Amino acid sequence: MNAKKNKGDKPEKSQRKSEKVTGKVKSATSRARTMLGRVIMGRHANGMRRVAITGMGTINALGRDVPSTFEAMREGRCGIGELDFRDVERLAVRIGGQVRDWNAETYFNRQQIVLYDKFTQFTLLAAREAVDQSGLIFEGELGIRSGVVLGTAAGGMNTWDENYRTVYEEGKNRVHPFVVPRLMNNAAASHLSMEYGLMGPSFTVATACASSNHAMGMAFNMVRSGAATVMLTGGSEAMLCFGGVKAWEGLRVMSKDACRPFSATRNGMVQGEGAGVFVFEDWEHAVARGADILAEVVGFSMSADAQDIVMPSAIGAERTITGAMQDAQLRPEEIGYINAHGTGTAANDKTECAAVAHAFGHHADQLMMSSTKSMHGHLIGGTGAVELLACIMALRDGVIAPTIGYEEPDPECALDVVPNEARQAKVGAVLSNAFAFGGLNAVIALRKV
Amino acid sequence: MSDVHDRILKIIADQAMLEPAELKSEMSPQDIGIDSMGLVESIFAIEEEFDISVPFNANEPESSDFDISTLGSIIAAVEKLVAEKV
Numbered sequence: 012m013n014a015k016k017n018k019g020d021k022p023e024k025s026q027r028k029s030e031k032v033t034g035k036v037k038s039a040t041s042r043a044r045t046m047l048g049r050v051i052m053g054r055h056a057n058g059m060r061r062v063a064i065t066g067m068g069t070i071n072a073l074g075r076d077v078p079s080t081f082e083a084m085r086e087g088r089c090g091i092g093e094l095d096f097r098d099v100e101r102l103a104v105r106i107g108g109q110v111r112d113w114n115a116e117t118y119f120n121r122q123q124i125v126l127y128d129k130f131t132q133f134t135l136l137a138a139r140e141a142v143d144q145s146g147l148i149f150e151g152e153l154g155i156r157s158g159v160v161l162g163t164a165a166g167g168m169n170t171w172d173e174n175y176r177t178v179y180e181e182g183k184n185r186v187h188p189f190v191v192p193r194l195m196n197n198a199a200a201s202h203l204s205m206e207y208g209l210m211g212p213s214f215t216v217a218t219a220c221a222s223s224n225h226a227m228g229m230a231f232n233m234v235r236s237g238a239a240t241v242m243l244t245g246g247s248e249a250m251l252c253f254g255g256v257k258a259w260e261g262l263r264v265m266s267k268d269a270c271r272p273f274s275a276t277r278n279g280m281v282q283g284e285g286a287g288v289f290v291f292e293d294w295e296h297a298v299a300r301g302a303d304i305l306a307e308v309v310g311f312s313m314s315a316d317a318q319d320i321v322m323p324s325a326i327g328a329e330r331t332i333t334g335a336m337q338d339a340q341l342r343p344e345e346i347g348y349i350n351a352h353g354t355g356t357a358a359n360d361k362t363e364c365a366a367v368a369h370a371f372g373h374h375a376d377q378l379m380m381s382s383t384k385s386m387h388g389h390l391i392g393g394t395g396a397v398e399l400l401a402c403i404m405a406l407r408d409g410v411i412a413p414t415i416g417y418e419e420p421d422p423e424c425a426l427d428v429v430p431n432e433a434r435q436a437k438v439g440a441v442l443s444n445a446f447a448f449g450g451l452n453a454v455i456a457l458r459k460v
Numbered sequence: 461m462s463d464v465h466d467r468i469l470k471i472i473a474d475q476a477m478l479e480p481a482e483l484k485s486e487m488s489p490q491d492i493g494i495d496s497m498g499l500v501e502s503i504f505a506i507e508e509e510f511d512i513s514v515p516f517n518a519n520e521p522e523s524s525d526f527d528i529s530t531l532g533s534i535i536a537a538v539e540k541l542v543a544e545k546v
Contacts, residue, residue: 125501185504185507187501187504188497188500188501188503188504189497189501
């Protein structure tokens with residue numbers, strides 16, 4: 012049926028075309044001018060929209076908002092410390108990037124807390140900061156044309172943990188009626204849609220450590236294609252509870268003392284928790300209302316290694332890095348900084364460095380690449396969102412967040428990893444890498460405004 | 461008024477964010493702003509408080525033995541369940 016319809020449409024289409032041409036034949040320069048005009052106006056020559064970031068918000072081990080997180084990153088401060096929660100003494104791994112002294116009552120009322128797992132609480136708090144900064148009010152058509160896509164790996168893990176304890180350990184046979192709406196992975200996205208009246212495309216993606224990057228890539232493509240005017244996006248994770256850390260312990264990839272990405276002395280990853288939320292907005296819409304544009308999202312690529320459930324592949328990572336640059340129409344030489352996946356495991360860091368070396372060739376020696384996980388820990392499904400903040404700080408403030416805990420060079424990680432101290436540098440374009448368990452890769456590219 | 465009566469009233473009042481004194485037995489849960497999920501939450505709290513099992517299914521509230529039409533009927537039904545337990 013479709014084919015038939017297309018056939019019928021064809022003559023009409025060419026007719027319209029010929030009508031246009033008979034009026035005035037455009038010169039090459041005037042065509043080029045139109046294309047340039049479109050780019051300036053917020054459209055690419057191919058009709059795709061440009062995507063502006065007009066708001067950002069976070070809560071993580073480094074701070075409860077963006078300014079405090081930036082300050083910590085500039086100072087190379089470590090947010091990782093002794094974990095504090097029930098039964099921690101039964102864990103072999105007792106450190107993490109925990110949000111200290113968290114008290115939900117400070118931010119939410121009793122009725123809200125009944126429905127909000129910690130990962131939702133973190134998301135709402137980060138979103139509040141981001142939406143306030145954007146100055147957007149989602150009324151009328153804008154609410155209908157706006158949505159939310161978030162990443163999380165474990166969703167309401169604390170709710171699972173507490174209620175399993177109730178029924179298994181304490182032997183109780185009754186759980187609170189809202190256990191399901193509290194723990195479901197889409198709870199945070201749904202609460203954001205309700206909080207701000209976002210009635211467009213809204214969902215949650217779960218691709219382990221790449222969840223946030225996948226979510227932001229989806230949001231980017233949705234705004235770019237015109238499917239939405241504004242998308243709230245990013246991700247959240249709250250896995251720092253007994254069951255959450257115990258599960259990771261089992262893999263034997265966790266460090267018991269510190270996260271030291273790219274250092275020869277690295278001995279594993281350290282978990283973190285928190286959220287990052289951004290406002291991705293149609294460029295023309297942002298410009299028309301005089302919004303402060305923090306950075307431009309210019310490219311995204313995703314791929315699967317199709318190889319191993321836990322071991323990363325340099326080929327898959329390289330393909331995705333290159334894909335993001337191609338999507339952004341950026342040459343490797345234009346990239347000044349990469350926020351690395353940089354987990355601090357033996358396998359990830361050397362694979363990632365090999366991938367970057369291959370993707371960038373000679374330019375690999377010129378660019379800076381740091382892992383801020385050394386400071387805020389690995390937020391798993393929320394990590395890409397918090398790490399995008401370091402990318403924006405690099406573009407906007409000219410400050411490159413360091414890889415702290417760096418002790419000794421590793422010949423297999425022979426790149427400029429901005430060891431231990433933040434650096435002043437002007438960069439025009441950046442990448443943020445995420446390479447998840449399951450071999451799922453997602454790389455996002457931003458450009459300075 | 462029995463102790464059980466007061467404890468039930470307190471749970472319902474908490475859910476409605478009102479004072480127990482403001483509640484009257486002829487009021488329905490809807491009258492005091494308790495929606496269907498609020499009712500499920502109140503019933504959970506009542507079950508926890510008295511360690512009883514309330515036969516209530518949110519899909520067919522009318523057809524269960526547990527009468528939820530007014531606060532008075534809820535209290536009477538719970539008092540019966542508590543009495544049966546002993």
